[in-house]
Amino acid sequence: MTFWILAPLMVLAALGILFVRKAVHAALLLAVVMIGLAFLYAVMDAPFLFAVQIIVYTGAILMLFLFVMMLIGVDASDSTVETIRGQRAMAIVLGLLFGTVLVVGISQVTYGTVVGLDTANSGGNVPAIANILFSRYVFAFEATSALLITAVLGAMVLAHRERLTPKPTQAALAAQRIRDYAEHGKHPGPLPSPGVYARHNAVDTPALLPDGTAAESSVSRVLAARGTVRSAPALADDIDDVTRQIGDPAHMPETSGKAGSPENTTEDVK
Numbered sequence: 001m002t003f004w005i006l007a008p009l010m011v012l013a014a015l016g017i018l019f020v021r022k023a024v025h026a027a028l029l030l031a032v033v034m035i036g037l038a039f040l041y042a043v044m045d046a047p048f049l050f051a052v053q054i055i056v057y058t059g060a061i062l063m064l065f066l067f068v069m070m071l072i073g074v075d076a077s078d079s080t081v082e083t084i085r086g087q088r089a090m091a092i093v094l095g096l097l098f099g100t101v102l103v104v105g106i107s108q109v110t111y112g113t114v115v116g117l118d119t120a121n122s123g124g125n126v127p128a129i130a131n132i133l134f135s136r137y138v139f140a141f142e143a144t145s146a147l148l149i150t151a152v153l154g155a156m157v158l159a160h161r162e163r164l165t166p167k168p169t170q171a172a173l174a175a176q177r178i179r180d181y182a183e184h185g186k187h188p189g190p191l192p193s194p195g196v197y198a199r200h201n202a203v204d205t206p207a208l209l210p211d212g213t214a215a216e217s218s219v220s221r222v223l224a225a226r227g228t229v230r231s232a233p234a235l236a237d238d239i240d241d242v243t244r245q246i247g248d249p250a251h252m253p254e255t256s257g258k259a260g261s262p263e264n265t266t267e268d269v270k
Helices: 002-019 023-043 047-072 087-107 125-133 138-159 170-184 221-226 233-247
Strands: none
Touching (some): 047 125
16 A cells, blocks of 8 residues: 555656756655655565665765755756757657666566565564675675775865965955055955945945045945935035924925925935
8 A cells, every 4th residue: 555655656756857947856856756765665674774765865865966956056057959969869769768678578577475574584674684785795785885985085086176376365365455456446445335424324325535525436326327315515504404394393394395305305426
């Protein structure tokens, strides 16, 4: 019963790996297939394979896949340009032939009643697997271990990058900023924030230079182009008038057209 429930879900998830557009979704569908396979191991009285499937494959290798996806970027897409003419048609034909061979081969296989599980697991599933793994299949086990270690070392060598130039120090970076300022006029430090030393601490209020003029570099060019930048020195004479308006609401209709109104308080930075 468990097989007939999990098998269709695993097949659908496996097909989804081939057709989904995002690599992260493919990794999640692969997790569904691996977890389903682990439950099938548990039903077949193989607790060791069930634990290995969950801990090693689903928990470690799948997380490695996700780490690689985050490292290279999930938005990275492969080129759809065929480097070999006709390779897509050849892949489709070979895939259909391989599928036909699988269907024909599996249809001719006959299964008898599974026997011997109780005998094989009489001393425990884990001791029985260890006895076979380190006696009859010890050479294959060690060869696989050497292959995995070689693959890890090869990945480290391929991913290592040699530094061709020495790492710049703080003094070198500071000297480079001064050279950029002398040669290209690039500002050597951070730009002043909007509203610094101005009468209004707002994003559309420019900062003031030591001589009292507005700093054009402190306000976004988009706001300056729209004409929504307020000049603090131009509003200095209207502060008392605005204060009186706030304190006495009765005078607000009479002063709606004066310089303190919002339509006259927006002017470009000069």
